Amino acid sequence: MLTKRQFLIAGSTLATLSCAPAQKKSLHADVIILGAGLAGLNAARLLASEGAKVLVLEGSNRIGGRMYTLDDVPGRPEAGGQQVGSTYARILSTADDLGLNIVPPAPGGSRDKTLAINGDLLNASDWAASPHNTFPDALKRFTPDSALFVAASQKNPLEDEYAWRELAAQSDLSAKSFLEQSGFDEQSLKQIDIALNANSLDTYSMLNVWRSLVIFSQSFQGGSSNEIEGGAQRLPEAMAKSLDDGTIKTNTMVQGIDVDLNGVDVHTNQGTIRGSFVISTLPFPVMKKVKINAPLHEATREGINSLPYTQIQQVHLTVENEFWKNDGLPTTMWTDTPIERVFPVRNANGETVSLTCWINGTGTKPNVSDQEWKDLAEKTMLDLRGAKTTASKVIRWDKNQPLSGGAYMHWSPNQAAKIAENMATPAGRLHFAGEHTSHLHTGMEGAMESGDRAAFEVMDLMSS
Numbered sequence: 001m002l003t004k005r006q007f008l009i010a011g012s013t014l015a016t017l018s019c020a021p022a023q024k025k026s027l028h029a030d031v032i033i034l035g036a037g038l039a040g041l042n043a044a045r046l047l048a049s050e051g052a053k054v055l056v057l058e059g060s061n062r063i064g065g066r067m068y069t070l071d072d073v074p075g076r077p078e079a080g081g082q083q084v085g086s087t088y089a090r091i092l093s094t095a096d097d098l099g100l101n102i103v104p105p106a107p108g109g110s111r112d113k114t115l116a117i118n119g120d121l122l123n124a125s126d127w128a129a130s131p132h133n134t135f136p137d138a139l140k141r142f143t144p145d146s147a148l149f150v151a152a153s154q155k156n157p158l159e160d161e162y163a164w165r166e167l168a169a170q171s172d173l174s175a176k177s178f179l180e181q182s183g184f185d186e187q188s189l190k191q192i193d194i195a196l197n198a199n200s201l202d203t204y205s206m207l208n209v210w211r212s213l214v215i216f217s218q219s220f221q222g223g224s225s226n227e228i229e230g231g232a233q234r235l236p237e238a239m240a241k242s243l244d245d246g247t248i249k250t251n252t253m254v255q256g257i258d259v260d261l262n263g264v265d266v267h268t269n270q271g272t273i274r275g276s277f278v279i280s281t282l283p284f285p286v287m288k289k290v291k292i293n294a295p296l297h298e299a300t301r302e303g304i305n306s307l308p309y310t311q312i313q314q315v316h317l318t319v320e321n322e323f324w325k326n327d328g329l330p331t332t333m334w335t336d337t338p339i340e341r342v343f344p345v346r347n348a349n350g351e352t353v354s355l356t357c358w359i360n361g362t363g364t365k366p367n368v369s370d371q372e373w374k375d376l377a378e379k380t381m382l383d384l385r386g387a388k389t390t391a392s393k394v395i396r397w398d399k400n401q402p403l404s405g406g407a408y409m410h411w412s413p414n415q416a417a418k419i420a421e422n423m424a425t426p427a428g429r430l431h432f433a434g435e436h437t438s439h440l441h442t443g444m445e446g447a448m449e450s451g452d453r454a455a456f457e458v459m460d461l462m463s464s
């Protein structure tokens with residue numbers, strides 16, 4: 001790694017060269033970083049600590065991107081990233097550096113679950129004998145939201161977190177084909193599709209599932225998942241605060257990127273800003289709408305155009321009666337109704353104070369208004385459980401959300417072998433980071449990993 005002094009010298013040399021009269025363009029920063037989520041903030045902190053002049057452009061008025069704590073909803077539910085695995089080394093050490101505690105989830109959690117299926121309510125423990133269950137005999141006791149993982153874990157071809165890229169060509173079939181080969185009928189597939197962490201079984205590669213299983217199993221060896229005390233968003237907020245004043249420009253929407261031999265112009269709603277290098281952490285559905293003039297690798301271009309993002313919508317409901325005491329069933333639910341799954345949000349005393357209805361993939365309705373969603377969620381909970389609730393918020397991680405386009409990337413079948421290796425290849429002075437470009441981890445730690453990589457790519461160039 002460069003010393004601070006070497007890096008400063010390299011940076012200022014570049015800046016001087018780029019400001020030479022022949023170019024008539026002055027630099028606003030050594031490195032412009034697009035996006036103030038975990039990836040962008042991690043890259044910014046690393047580069048700033050080495051003396052680079054960094055500018056972070058953020059389209060929203062909020063810091064954190066997909067780390068989003070709903071501070072105004074009872075129990076402070078997380079709308080985005082929440083669970084911190086034991087292998088999240090960068091998240092854990094950054095939190096520690098910034099004085100944030102990592103704590104266990106609120107007390108009172110349970111794996112028990114209610115299933116609402118074809119108008120019947122049953123405890124998940126009765127699922128194996130239910131007439132609605134047509135799963136293969138060996139897997140009958142697993143609920144529709146766990147069956148894919150259980151079946152996949154029995155046949156995981158990946159040995160470690162590196163193997164998904166190496167085996168991408170041989171082991172890349174759709175979740176639908178895998179489940180059919182494992183003996184699931186059409187009715188079972190529909191049930192499993194409801195809780196799928198993607199858009200549909202046939203457009204979801206099994207590589208995603210096997211990769212997650214490897215990561216989960218490593219993480220479980222170190223203990224169960226924890227959370228950031230006070231809310232997940234406190235981490236990006238603290239990272240932002242650790243940067244010099246003026247480093248982050250919020251409400252600055254990136255609209256175009258022009259790369260030339262000496263620098264990069266970033267066109268925004270606040271004007272054009274020039275840097276020696278740019279690191280873009282923008283999710284690819286967002287990049288698709290940005291006008292890019294750069295020598296993009298074919299794999300990057302294809303990723304920008306076609307990388308799928310899991311569509312998620314959430315309806316947050318405040319609980320007004322202890323409805324679970326009336327029917328004696330668990331509060332957590334898997335349903336075949338439009339609200340799909342329901343998770344209780346507990347306060348520090350373990351009391352359920354709000355609910356999150358979690359809708360994935362084909363169940364999302366990007367064009368349905370917030371009010372329609374709220375009415376539907378309240379009515380469904382009343383009809384199913386006699387639950388009196390007030391819907392307070394709808395969160396959309398869907399294709400119409402201009403700052404993300406979805407919750408997180410996943411691979412479609414046969415895509416990873418084609419583009420994973422080169423999707424984050426720098427295009428001249430334009431570098432790429434963000435959870436979608438990570439190699440070893442996914443989620444929050446993947447975002448941090450990608451920020452490290454991109455920052456080091458730029459440091460290398462600045463020092464050469």
Ligand SMILES: Cc1cc2nc3c(=O)[nH]c(=O)nc-3n(C[C@H](O)[C@H](O)[C@H](O)COP(=O)(O)OP(=O)(O)OC[C@H]3O[C@@H](n4cnc5c(N)ncnc54)[C@H](O)[C@@H]3O)c2cc1C
Pocket residue numbers: 034035036037038039040057058059060063064065066067079080081082083084252253254255281282283286312397402403404406407408433434435436442443444445446447
């Ligand atoms: C519902 C949900 C649950 C999750 N649960 C977990 C979990 O439990 N554990 C886990 O590890 N991970 C989880 N994740 C994933 C994790 O939150 C993300 O992987 C991570 O936060 C992504 O960070 P990032 O920096 O790559 O992207 P982002 O956080 O999306 O950062 C990109 C930034 O770019 C900004 N931006 C977008 N467009 C523009 C533009 N045109 N101009 C300027 N700025 C722009 C955005 O506002 C955003 O701040 C979850 C995510 C979601 C949505």
